[in-house]
Amino acid sequence: MPLLDTVRTIETPEGVSIRLRLAGPVPRALAWALDFFIRLFIWMIALTFLSPFGKFGLGLFAIGVFLLEWFYPVLFEVWKRGATPGKKILNLAVLQDDGVPVGWSASVVRNLLRAVDILPFLYAFGLCSMFLNRDFKRLGDIVAKTVVVHLDKPKLPEKLPPGRALPPPVWLSSPEQQLVVAFAARSLRLTPDRVQELAQILCPAIARSSRQPVDADSLLGYARHIAGER
Amino acid sequence: MKPDGLAVEIRARSHWEATDLGLALVQAHWRSLYSAWLAILLPVIFLEAALLWLLSDYEESWPYIPILSWWLKPLYDRVLLHVLSRAVFGVKANWRDVLRALPRLLLHSGLFRALTIGRLSTRRSFRLPVWQLEGVSGKTRKQRFCALWGHGAARLFFLCIHLELILFLGIPGLLYLLLPTEFAPSLEFIWDDSQTSPWFFAIQILAGLLAMSIIEPFYVAAGFMLYLNRRTEIEGWDIELGFRTLAARLNAQQAAP
Numbered sequence: 155m156p157l158l159d160t161v162r163t164i165e166t167p168e169g170v171s172i173r174l175r176l177a178g179p180v181p182r183a184l185a186w187a188l189d190f191f192i193r194l195f196i197w198m199i200a201l202t203f204l205s206p207f208g209k210f211g212l213g214l215f216a217i218g219v220f221l222l223e224w225f226y227p228v229l230f231e232v233w234k235r236g237a238t239p240g241k242k243i244l245n246l247a248v249l250q251d252d253g254v255p256v257g258w259s260a261s262v263v264r265n266l267l268r269a270v271d272i273l274p275f276l277y278a279f280g281l282c283s284m285f286l287n288r289d290f291k292r293l294g295d296i297v298a299k300t301v302v303v304h305l306d307k308p309k310l311p312e313k314l315p316p317g318r319a320l321p322p323p324v325w326l327s328s329p330e331q332q333l334v335v336a337f338a339a340r341s342l343r344l345t346p347d348r349v350q351e352l353a354q355i356l357c358p359a360i361a362r363s364s365r366q367p368v369d370a371d372s373l374l375g376y377a378r379h380i381a382g383e384r
Numbered sequence: 385m386k387p388d389g390l391a392v393e394i395r396a397r398s399h400w401e402a403t404d405l406g407l408a409l410v411q412a413h414w415r416s417l418y419s420a421w422l423a424i425l426l427p428v429i430f431l432e433a434a435l436l437w438l439l440s441d442y443e444e445s446w447p448y449i450p451i452l453s454w455w456l457k458p459l460y461d462r463v464l465l466h467v468l469s470r471a472v473f474g475v476k477a478n479w480r481d482v483l484r485a486l487p488r489l490l491l492h493s494g495l496f497r498a499l500t501i502g503r504l505s506t507r508r509s510f511r512l513p514v515w516q517l518e519g520v521s522g523k524t525r526k527q528r529f530c531a532l533w534g535h536g537a538a539r540l541f542f543l544c545i546h547l548e549l550i551l552f553l554g555i556p557g558l559l560y561l562l563l564p565t566e567f568a569p570s571l572e573f574i575w576d577d578s579q580t581s582p583w584f585f586a587i588q589i590l591a592g593l594l595a596m597s598i599i600e601p602f603y604v605a606a607g608f609m610l611y612l613n614r615r616t617e618i619e620g621w622d623i624e625l626g627f628r629t630l631a632a633r634l635n636a637q638q639a640a641p
Contacts, residue, residue, distance in 0.1 A: 333626040
């Protein structure tokens with residue numbers, strides 16, 4: 155049975171697999187609220203400047219509200235790599251199902267269907283749709299074939315504990331190298347007992363392969379070597 | 385609890401991603417979750433109604449049923465977490481397992497505290513696993529709370545309140561939208577005499593229970609996933625699992641050169 159995760163893997167025609175980390179209702183609701191407050195702020199400024207012009211000003215304001223409501227998400231999604239300011243703050247982005255950036259037609263469709271998702275009160279339909287859909291899509295996403303994904307990159311390893319760098323005595327693939335570096339970076343925040351415990355999982359295997367004694371400190375040394383220290 | 389044997393992918397996640405994983409967990413195990421949910425919620429409502437009927441003037445006191453049902457959320461949370469704590473290991477618990485575990489959940493998971501001073505805690509679902517699954521008490525438990533702390537738990541709580549409120553207001557709104565216009569005037573008494581109309585109350589209560597039934601399992605699952613994520617972070621579970629795979633590869637290579 156595959157392990158439960160929120161990642162969808164997409165195979166491109168070039169044979170590269172892309173991992174999309176889907177975003178669910180909670181961060182998306184917050185991103186929407188941030189966007190809403192940004193638009194509210196713009197409305198208030200516009201109203202302050204337009205209200206002295208009487209009915210003409212209010213008419214302009216109404217046109218402005220219409221344009222802002224319908225095109226704010228579309229323009230940001232197409233021109234700003236799938237992210238409105240609210241999504242940008244939360245590191246979310248809209249992509250097409252196959253992982254390519256969202257285009258005009260998909261963006262227009264998914265945002266026009268906000269008119270359905272928003273029913274009957276503040277995106278209650280959209281919320282129910284996200285709960286029922288395995289890819290956390292609201293109705294607009296289903297029709298436009300788009301997904302909202304997390305973009306935040308795993309933080310680069312912080313500083314490694316200082317010490318001597320050692321070349322690893324066995325061949326390690328790139329993810330395995332990253333794992334050793336992650337272990338070294340994390341060792342500063344784990345309890346010393348836990349660091350030893352974790353090292354004891356790997357050390358005997360490396361010692362057997364390389365026929366030399368290996369302990370937690372040597373793992374840290376490999377990490378420094380992998381990270382480029384000499 | 386140990387990371388081996390988990391049916392959930394362990395990797396370093398942001399708080400938001402952990403929250404989303406909670407929804408994936410609910411989707412994958414909705415049958416067992418909702419059978420357990422109904423197995424606890426329906427008897428509780430029935431008991432409340434029976435008690436109020438026996439002890440007081442029922443006509444006067446029945447509005448307490450929804451309030452009590454809402455206040456007892458920590459009780460349902462324990463039942464949900466019982467199912468979820470099996471689900472993360474790929475074991476399906478049904479309502480019979482829940483009823484068997486119920487005495488332990490009632491007596492040994494800090495339920496009294498959760499229903500009194502802990503009821504309004506914003507980290508309720510994040511801290512529940514410590515109460516219910518870790519089996520620690522006193523000073524050790526306090527230290528656990530300090531170590532885990534609960535990043536992202538208050539945000540989750542705040543947003544879930546809003547989601548529940550949206551559904552609570554949206555369900556009556558949907559009913560109103562679906563009324564044919566020609567019937568609307570004859571049904572306006574539901575809204576007009578909202579202070580007295582039993583219809584209005586009935587719709588409100590059903591909407592409240594339905595909204596709670598939709599959001600609460602997700603809230604508990606998301607809090608549980610935030611808890612697992614935090615333990616992954618402070619105990620290096622992702623590294624442990626990665627090291628095991630790497631050690632297995634090296635050993636296999638050594639065995640068959």
